[in-house]
Amino acid sequence: MKVLGILGTHNPAGVTGQMLQAVLKGAAISADTEWVDLNDYALTPDHDGLTDPDLDALETKMLAADVWVLAAPTYLGGLAGVMKNFLDCFRNRIARYNAVGEAVPDRFKNKHYVTITDCYAGGLENYVTGVTDAAFKTMDKFLTMGGLIKSREIVVTGTWGMQTLSAKKQAEGERVGAAAAHKVERDDNxxxxxxxxxxxxxxxxxxxxxxxxxxxxxxxxxxxxxxxxxxxxxxxxxxxxxxxxxxxxxxxxx
Ligand SMILES: Cc1cc2nc3c(=O)[nH]c(=O)nc-3n(C[C@H](O)[C@H](O)[C@H](O)COP(=O)(O)O)c2cc1C
Structure with a gap:
């Protein structure tokens, strides 16, 4: 069992990165874990029959993992660009495409995923206005194209001035990670x-x-x-x- 954390943020040491670390810590109780910081990869889309070597490297890790944990903050009401660029570049690899361009889940089908985002907006404001919904929706769209199965979402609100994740959120992250690391069976709900x-x-x-x-x-x-x-x-x-x-x-x- 392997859990792969993928971080897409300007600030890897920030709250988003800390939440991803918490999830991986929980997962590490029963699984192997690995952490990828997308800032370490110069991602460009494959073109003219040439594949991007950094996308190849990420794809190898993604194929080897049973669970993916995608973590990215909400920037300007949407998904942070570092993560969005990765999803855009990887779009042609996440699924096969049929004659009319529809995504057909392929090599990543039935893996599980957890998504994480956060925002300056407080819990009440986010509850009422859904500031973080767009970031979750973008990640869900990409992952469901590949036929992955959602395990959980985690959101951290009120991050303005926050240096360290609260003990409550740290515990939530570890709990989600521990549970996600057990999802090996194909879901039939x-x-x-x-x-x-x-x-x-x-x-x-x-x-x-x-x-x-x-x-x-x-x-x-x-x-x-x-x-x-x-x-x-x-x-x-x-x-x-x-x-x-x-x-x-x-x-x-x-
Ligand atoms: C460029 C930028 C844009 C952001 N846009 C929003 C936003 O539109 N709404 C919001 O509530 N928070 C916004 N935030 C806050 C982030 O979503 C995030 O919660 C914050 O950067 C803390 O995460 P970090 O410590 O991982 O960087 C923004 C932050 C940055 C740096």
Whole structure:
């Protein structure tokens, strides 16, 4: 079992690098770990049949690892350029591309990954505005093109003036690293998803019927179609809110 940390930041000794070290420390309990600082590589895209030797070196490490941990700060509302340049240069290698240019997961399929980002914005501001979402989304897009499976995200907020990671965040990083180092099996969450769906529907139906009972006290809903109509509207609002939460606010923000 091997865990590879990939750091893309202007400041390798900063909070982002410290969080990556924490994750690798946790992983090192049961796995081999390696650390890559992208600043040590002069990355350019492969072109005209010539491959970039630094991309080759990184690819060898990435193939050998079972888990990748990508760490990069949020710069100007997006993913830090050092990491973004690596993802752009590696794009043609992360997957195979079919006749119409669609990515087909290939050599990296079913490896696992953890992503890390951070921001000056505080926990509440990030929770409300999602400052770090764009950085996570960019890393997710690249990694899912390769068919990698997400283990966890870690976010550090309020980094303005922060020299050292807090003990709580250090512990979180080590915990995530220790857990990620055990993910060797291929994930199949189908049964888990059906169970989650069952409980979501059960809870939503309960809330809908509770609200309907309240509405029924104000406006008697003895007519079948009136009862049905109110049920559909309340259920729809709840379902739309849950779907919005999972599709828009799905990234870790605190
Ligand atoms: C060039 C630059 C741009 C940044 N842009 C943002 C930003 O748009 N929003 C934000 O909340 N933090 C921003 N930050 C803070 C970083 O996301 C990061 O949290 C901070 O640099 C601490 O991480 P480090 O110690 O690893 O460098 C920026 C920092 C730098 C250096």
């Amino acid at each position: 189908t049964v888990k998803r059906y169970i989650q769906l069952f409980f979501m529907i059960a809870v939503m139906a309960l809330i809908t019927m509770g609200i309907e009972a309240g509405v029924g006290r104000l406006f008697p809903l003895t007519n079948f179609w009136a009862y049905y109509g109110v049920f559909v509207v309340i259920f729809y609002v709840l379902l739309a809110s849950i779907l919005h939460f999972f599709t828009v606010v799905k990234h870790r923000r605190r």
